[in-house]
Amino acid sequence: MANRYPRLVINLNHLRHNAHQVVDTCAARGISVAGVIKGAAGMVPVAQAMADGGCQFLASSRMEQLAGVKAAGITTPLLMLRVPMLSEVDELVQVAEYSLNSDITVLRALNKAAGEAGKVHHVIIMADLGDLREGFWDKDEMVDVCAEVEEHMDNLDLAGVGVNVGCYGSVVATPEKLQELVDVARRVEERIGRKLDIVSGGASSSYMRVLDGNIPEGITNLRIGEEILLPQDLLYLYGYPLNGMYDDVFTLESQVIEVRDKPSYPVGELGVDAFGHKPVYIDKGIRRKVLLAMGHLDYCDYKDLIPQDKDVEILGCSSDHTIMDVTDAPRTYHVGDIVKFNLIYGTNLFLCHSQNVQKVFIDEE
CATH class of the missing domain: 3.20.20.10 (Alanine racemase)
Known part of the structure; x- marks a missing residue:
């Protein structure tokens, strides 16, 4: 496949x-x-x-x-x-x-x-x-x-x-x-x-x-x-150390679908998001933002995703999109790039059960 x-x-x-x-x-x-x-x-x-x-x-x-x-x-x-x-x-x-x-x-x-x-x-x-x-x-x-x-x-x-x-x-x-x-x-x-x-x-x-x-x-x-x-x-x-255990049994990979400079605070009258919540936004001016082709439907809660690139910030998500602030990252992001995440139990549970997430098995050192 x-x-x-x-x-x-x-x-x-x-x-x-x-x-x-x-x-x-x-x-x-x-x-x-x-x-x-x-x-x-x-x-x-x-x-x-x-x-x-x-x-x-x-x-x-x-x-x-x-x-x-x-x-x-x-x-x-x-x-x-x-x-x-x-x-x-x-x-x-x-x-x-x-x-x-x-x-x-x-x-x-x-x-x-x-x-x-x-x-x-x-x-x-x-x-x-x-x-x-x-x-x-x-x-x-x-x-x-x-x-x-x-x-x-x-x-x-x-x-x-x-x-x-x-x-x-x-x-x-x-x-x-x-x-x-x-x-x-x-x-x-x-x-x-x-x-x-x-x-x-x-x-x-x-x-x-x-x-x-x-x-x-x-x-x-x-x-x-x-x-x-x-x-x-x-x-x-x-706070328990890994002590020789591998922390990369599961790695989530997502593809970049948009890279643009945009405001950090929404423009217009604010109501609720797609899930009926009222998010809190911080105005940091214009920031470089990356859009990923995955969302709530795939992993449930973006707050539990752990970007392997430690210099990015996940701002939020909708059902099918995840928004990251990459302004402070030394890497330059482009459309088509792959972004990788480590996971904890809750996000992994949803990803494994999602029919929309491809599962790829490797057997490597």
Whole structure:
């Protein structure tokens, strides 16, 4: 396919390297890794690179992404991250070996569906420890449900317990918070009379505890996508150094479609923009401006784009256009030039899922 823009260049070699490093770092603490492919729209080459990088599971919150991975012949066990809907339990037992769960009605339906399919499906029961998304708030109820799965659901395997933090309530994965999960796991183990295979202590935000060396003993699994795909997020958001991780697994490239000197303040009576907002403008006089052929529709929020040219400023965007001030850049921009950006998780998520963005895979040092 001829190059078209915007395009997302994905370096699979650097992705495998990042996966290996995360897996090895976690393994030193007895922790397995579920490589989360949702942030890359479940693209099969990305899933394969994570598997080749040593991830013991591949995970997504989207059934169609897991189905695509299975259809591609990748044999790494698959984990459904979003707690399942009643309407999809029949499909789930055919597609994924593992799933996160937080509702007894769904678990009973899942047990029935697995039995009818002649399968044993592995479940991880979720605790809500304060982030207020999925999971049992009443831990007595959670222990009772785990016991019911263990003792009365022959087609389900109680693989373990898990938690999510940081995704909705922005709760930090502190050692104390993760210890709460370990304590719940111990209660479940005492009730069922055996050790759980999995105590899943969260996502990339919990990986910081591994790096700090203070993740509680007893956490045996993490579900990590962001730190493998975009390790620079921990650098930008929390100040953690890359330590040999690649920050260019994903590079956004966009083409210049106009270069002109224009006022920095709109001329005319001001109302709202195309999205009903009232932007704030600063009058800096006439500035050299570059127009790029991409916009909200492709990446959601221009504020999260990171230009590789540090001397430019992104001023804003509409659905299909991005406006940059390049007055202070030593480089001279021309129509047809390609402008490159580094990304953080949110922008990458939209770009990977956009049908209007070409995906290009490379495998380079």
